[in-house]
Amino acid sequence: MRDLFSSLLLLFVPVLVVQAQKPLNLMPMPASIQVGSGQLVINPSFSIGIDGAQDPRLQQNAQMFIRALRAQLGFTSLDLKMVDSAHAALVVHADQPGKAVQELGEDETYSLEVTPSGAKINAPTTLGAMRGLETFLQLVQVTPEGFAIPAVTIRDQPRFPWRGLMIDVSRHFMPLDVLKRNLDGMAAVKLNVFHWHLSDDQGFRVESKKFPKLQELGSDGQYYTQAEVRELIAYAHDRGIRVVPEFDMPGHTTAWFVGYPELASGLGPYQIERKWGIFDPVMDPTEEETYKFLDKFIGEMAQVFPDQYFHIGGDEVNGKQWDANPRIQAFKQSHGIKTKQELQAYFSRRVQKIVSKHGKIMLGWDEVLQPGIPNDVVVQTWRDETPSPTIAAKQGFRALAAYGYYLDLNWPAARHYLYDPIGTVSLTPEQTKLVLGGEACMWAEYVSPDTIASRIWPRMAAIAERFWSPASVTDVNSMYQRMGAISGWLEWLGLNHNSEYRPMLQRIAGSDDVSALRVLADVVEPVQDYLREEYAPVPATSFTPIDRVIDAVRPESETAREFNQMADAIIAGRASADVQAQVRNLLITWRDNDAKLRTLGSQSFLVQEVMPLSASLSQAANAGLQALDYLERREHAPDEWRTQQIAVLADAGQQKAQLLLMAVPGIEKLVEATAGR
């Protein structure tokens, strides 16, 4: 069925097709869109009906769809109804229900046909119909005639079957509600795997009934009960999302050892780790008791988590405890094991057998890819830049991309977006199928329940498009435009990634009037990669407040991105008078802002730390304004002046308070352009 369907698809570059109309703010972009004429108006008497297979989950999704549509349109809770499909404005049809436990590769195909008189979603399974309902919601526009969706024919299916988001709940615990809001967001952009990083050095976050000291001593009381885990899994299933648990081992296990020091390779006692980094404690892979423990533990968790896949981590073992333990050294010798990699491979093989015995398929970070590991293990690649899953696929392993999608590194959306799990690497069709997809990863050293949404969203939506849409969908401008629209809609689902910005600035300022602080905050970004740690005056810990300007600002400055584009346009001589005026106004605002921010700077320690950055912005803007004067007078600036300004900008471009002024590159170009050609 699926192959037949695929062969019928006509691939368009969708943005071109719809150019004449208001753009369709779809994300991820469907595989095929044909825009018709006219639109289907959605007023309070709009109704939805279901035909095809009887499936309570589809009924429930139709109700969720109604709630979402009401929220999106501001309709009241009495309008929009489910009716008999013969009388419905939107008819949803699925040939058969989805699986009770959602499976990897389960069919997500759907079609959506909209005419001015009605709409129909058709899918082989409930899961596909659910994806179609999300597309319908994204199509809703406000028009002169009311809310409406344009006449359109969409045929759609995902490029990759595994499209995930990993959230680390160990470094900072995230309440169930926070996870649920993120699952809502995931469903909206058609992601289908929630990878739950449940244990690490800083906390063990699930209740074990067999080994209760894991959570009792390893979590500071911050863990999910098994009932809560089941609740979350059901919530995810309702939204077409699989839940894959990760228990990271043999390293990243300090929190296990607080209650069970006998599992460790070094002498205890252990305490929950409060710092960030890579630590020595590691399980003892030479002790049979370790495997007995893991057998019981994994057996218990295999019951709690119904998904077929089970992630055992396996990353970042530094091997120090192994080297320091004579018994382990003796074991290595007697077993002909030469390196820590080989010892870990031995451990991985043993754990794989346990996981398999309990009916699960093992998943691990790319360190598990060692000789002798069975090739049903799925490798999650995070270390190598070459489209990394291809390395594993070439060795015959199924693979998932994590490299390229680390949300905690504060990359711009475009950088994530343009990283493709396969890219231009040439793979056989069989190898290509081994690349299952990818996952965005939200490591949680520097996020709190208040801030996590803005670290994940809206960039996650762009990554979701990479995982779902045809590889040919790569127009960055279109991506940013659609991501902005989806971002607003996600707030109606309860995500607070936009709305928490102003309250955070108010807290920092200690004032309602955050205008000057916002001018600065709008144009800065946190340093990328792991430089936040490098530039920290004092290393952060579990106790460090998440309330600084670096925590409030957006991972990507839209203001700076737009400014830099406008600066490019000026240099290329294709800027309109309006663009020129906008650039000048921004520069004037920035130049004058430092003086306006000083009062707050003297009142708040959190503003105080960004005053050097504020001064730099003012100086940089001053350089930009002078450059603009030269350019507008079509005059070359003296070399000496330019040298001075470049020095000013080099300083302005340095991190301060772990923040970067993102408009500096655009200003630099303006200054350099005063040299003429």
Next chain:
Amino acid sequence: MRDLFSSLLLLFVPVLVVQAQKPLNLMPMPASIQVGSGQLVINPSFSIGIDGAQDPRLQQNAQMFIRALRAQLGFTSLDLKMVDSAHAALVVHADQPGKAVQELGEDETYSLEVTPSGAKINAPTTLGAMRGLETFLQLVQVTPEGFAIPAVTIRDQPRFPWRGLMIDVSRHFMPLDVLKRNLDGMAAVKLNVFHWHLSDDQGFRVESKKFPKLQELGSDGQYYTQAEVRELIAYAHDRGIRVVPEFDMPGHTTAWFVGYPELASGLGPYQIERKWGIFDPVMDPTEEETYKFLDKFIGEMAQVFPDQYFHIGGDEVNGKQWDANPRIQAFKQSHGIKTKQELQAYFSRRVQKIVSKHGKIMLGWDEVLQPGIPNDVVVQTWRDETPSPTIAAKQGFRALAAYGYYLDLNWPAARHYLYDPIGTVSLTPEQTKLVLGGEACMWAEYVSPDTIASRIWPRMAAIAERFWSPASVTDVNSMYQRMGAISGWLEWLGLNHNSEYRPMLQRIAGSDDVSALRVLADVVEPVQDYLREEYAPVPATSFTPIDRVIDAVRPESETAREFNQMADAIIAGRASADVQAQVRNLLITWRDNDAKLRTLGSQSFLVQEVMPLSASLSQAANAGLQALDYLERREHAPDEWRTQQIAVLADAGQQKAQLLLMAVPGIEKLVEATAGR
């Protein structure tokens, strides 16, 4: 204890006392504040301890305090701890626990002493200590040295023992979560009664096990189960809030009659009412079966709601069904009852006996104040402007003010704030004690779960101050300044009264870029009182979407309030150059805004309806700019010009799309000032 304590109070006008420092953003203002020197810094190692009576509720409140403080400061979930009181930075002491079921008049006194080395809250009861913890949270400021609270000595107690918020959940059902967020806000401003308006013509919202058709046929499936009711009552109790249920009768009862038409005075069948207004259906007060039903029903509800008070409504009976029913007319004659008022009084007396039999004290809207009603009935006055509770108090009844505090009328905060439940009416000390306090009322014809927060908050905080603080606290400027600060803090409790504004404008605009729409929305207000209905082109119903500009704009325009104040300053000749520039910039922005809004106006039906308003703003601003030119040149304007402008402004001041341009009064004054003196 309480009297002794009161006599020790030194009353200050607090705002004056603290003038030298950063203002204390307390709301309600405590009875007495003395500011000391220095401050207590709050860093992640801050701790709280409890001594005095053992009370689980105080323990729990200390935990809630920790969560709130973490949220307020952006601290992570591992810092701020409960410790032994000997080592705590903040020690909380209560002599004894509060009552298991909170009582009217239960002692809420507390003192709070802060020095640079520590803080102490002292209270006779847990309830008072809880109020002290809220005051502590409001005192937290950001300073150059970190977060801190100033050294201060506060002695505080409420002026009135009954300080409530009524929410109507019949006209629009409000999910439990929405109510909980409002209870959080209530606790933050020391309100102590949640009056739950649970039934009306448009819906019966509580599960009855004895009469299940009430909710089954009368609620569209939107009702609270008894378990949910108990959950909410427990949630309220944890926050020091009583829950008083209201079942409005004998009128406002259409929803009851859908399941039980035999209760009505007219022939059925009945359907849930979808319109707004006053309707004919009314209980039959002449039928003994009515009282048998109410006896069972009130008996059941008396068990579900533990509070000692029970509200039976009693408002707005139009008597038409009584007049039209010959049997009821005959009953009146045979019982010597002449008017519908007397017939309702007969009904009220009967119901009062039932309420009393089930151990409760009856509460009713002021219509129940009829001859023969027992004087333990509490009268909630809503119709008369003379500080209305005083009318009831003079007749020996305990009374609550509702008039003056109807949030749905869209009055500015100051108007609510300056309405005093007693005012200058002279009462004997005994009569004064009969005035129990007041309640703000949120009637829900025009609010949805999305918008209710912005209709209640932050104005509710100003009303809460009227109910708690000494009558002498009436400085409106101080009120607005503190209300603004508290408003920001309330968002950290989960209320979305500020943060839902932008998403609503985005929905209306169908665009991320709402700048031009916002310029207009910032300076308009919904028409006040009941004019929204009067000016509606089509009457609204239960099905009408709550998504128009009128639903998005704030009940009170801060921009307009500030503009009008600045215009006053200009006319009085006391405006600084900066203020003059601000006024000119605002007027230019408004004048030019209509052109900027036109594109959205052509794309969205929701923007389209405010385009005439936008044109008026532009014209009014143009008049204002010309006036400003005359004033700055110290030139008198020709009378003819002025006459023209006044006509323009008269038109601009007319409602359009049920909205008013609130800057027009300030512009009018500028124009009139061009006449000179």
